[in-house]
Amino acid sequence: MRSAHRPYRRPRTVLAMDLPVRRALFDDVALARLVAVADTDPSCVVGDFADPAVAGRLAEAEALFTGWGCPPLTAGALERMPRLRTVVHAAGSVKHHITAACWQRGITVASAARANALPVAEYTVAAILFAGKRVLHTARVYREQRRWVSPIDVIGSGGNYGRTVGVVGASRIGRRVVELLRPYDLRILLHDPYLPAEEAQRLGVRPVDLDTLARCSDVVTLHAPELPETRHLFDRARLAALPDGATVVNTARGSLVDTVALTDELVAGRLNAVLDVTDPEVLPAGSPLYDLPNVLLTPHVAGSLGNELGRMTHAALDELERYGSGLPFADPVHPETLARSA
Template sequence: MGPGIADRLFAERHRVRLAALAETDPHLVAHDLASPTSHVAEALAAAEVLLTCWGAPVLTAEVLAAAPRLRAVVHAAGSVKHHITDACWERGIAVTSAAAANALPVAEYTLAAILFAGKHVLPAAQRYAELRAPHDWLRASDGTGNYHRTVGLVGASRIGRRVIELLRPFDFRVLLHDPYVDAVEAAELGVELVDLDTLCARSSVVSVHAPQLPATERMIGARQLAAMPDGATLVNTARGSLVDESALLGELVSGRLHAVLDVTEPELPPRESPLYDLPNVLLTPHIAGSLGNELHRMADRALDELERYAAGVPFADPVLPAALHHSA
């Protein structure tokens, strides 16, 4: 994994548990497997399982050749696309990830964004700071509120499905667009399945949870944004490339739409980007996913999977190569 990750991922209790589950040095962290130190090379040659996280080196055929005993990769984070290669699948290496654990804080962030969007919390707070005086907030709040508001979710990913669960206690109408979900499954999820244009046209809040794929690039384009009702909010915690940012900027600068953006394209907007200053935009630096003590949830999930492997039990949450073409 990348430098500095292990100390944030593992508390001492995780290192103790890791040492009990496997023959390992719980303090040995490899950042480079292509040109490893002698100590790392020795450990790689003997390794049966790799425990990885963000910033993990790519597992090329050359790296795998130096790891003849490797049988499994346990990823203590979400997507494995950055380091798992075709060579891993060809070798028959079993892979699992903590994507389900990482989905939880993203869904929680999304729920907060949806609830605040419905109450118009951001503009109300800004107006309050400007006025600093008595005001008819009841009249100013006409048209706000979350009762029977329509929320559109783009993508029934792990995160999208968790958002659906979190929305159930509230009085929302929930629309879903996902080409891999049929009407029967949508009914089971308790959502209405619609096409993307219809979802945008009917939703007060549109939240993006689709994976980054060639087919999803700029899937929220000028037509979809123009179809959104005046005053609607776009929430993006997926990837910036899924939204046509130039078209979105036009809608935001005009003030017609609002946005909660945890991701952008590029990931760090240029210093001169209007996104930093627009009063109708909440821009955050990709913090919806696991941070702080939430990393420990991913560590727990990864060690649960390692424990299953050690017991000869299949992974509870395996990564299947056939599913990667339509998932994150």
């Protein structure tokens, strides 16, 4: 990782995130590595750039090591950090704190989005395979009857052999889902308006328009970014086009789906859903989605949690070490691609 031709320089670094996040991200091993690669005080965690108590540290900072809860890096905040040159984010999206002022200042940005994509893709693949096996339905029948039930009768025409999975979005997560599904006997459709035909061929998927994907998919899994043009990508008409018994998996952003229209389909029992995100998030207490037997609802847990956080931490420390070595980031964030990414 370190350049063999340049001496390593530990950049003066400040941590900016919620304090509980710092505790979750850094175990003893990660803390030891942090102080080895950066000139920093890991006990100083900034949650407010206007706090006078941290003014001196911010004035000297060359790098920010950020996590969930980092305040926005507005022009006013950056005035307090005249020496700041780079921001390394130990999580996925940087849209919550990287502003236009950062790009105007020429600040470089890296994130651990690639590391965070892995558990989301794993969760998604588990949801797809469980959907094909009709696990929600089968578990409910078994729980209600509390006696031997015929698996053949309960699963009926379910199963994963030859099923069609529609992947919406060739993001890091979408591509990883495609890779993880490759060993299974599934047909993969992919919709992404930015995906070149040769890249679709390399991925081994069939590129299709969104309406074709909706009509032909037994499972639809969403991996598109939250943008004005992706709001209600699956609206009432597109949801109605899904085959009876199809499953909608959403681990991306709740706004990609019209919640009212999806709720109507789910209450009617025509569709199934695995929803790790919703719009709004959290749903109202009276929403039927909490209790429907054909819905698996989880509170945004597909991304890095528990010991998976360590993967993100070390990915971000890799980037900080590259910066200290004078090497380019392995996973840089660019303003021109941030506009159409998560």
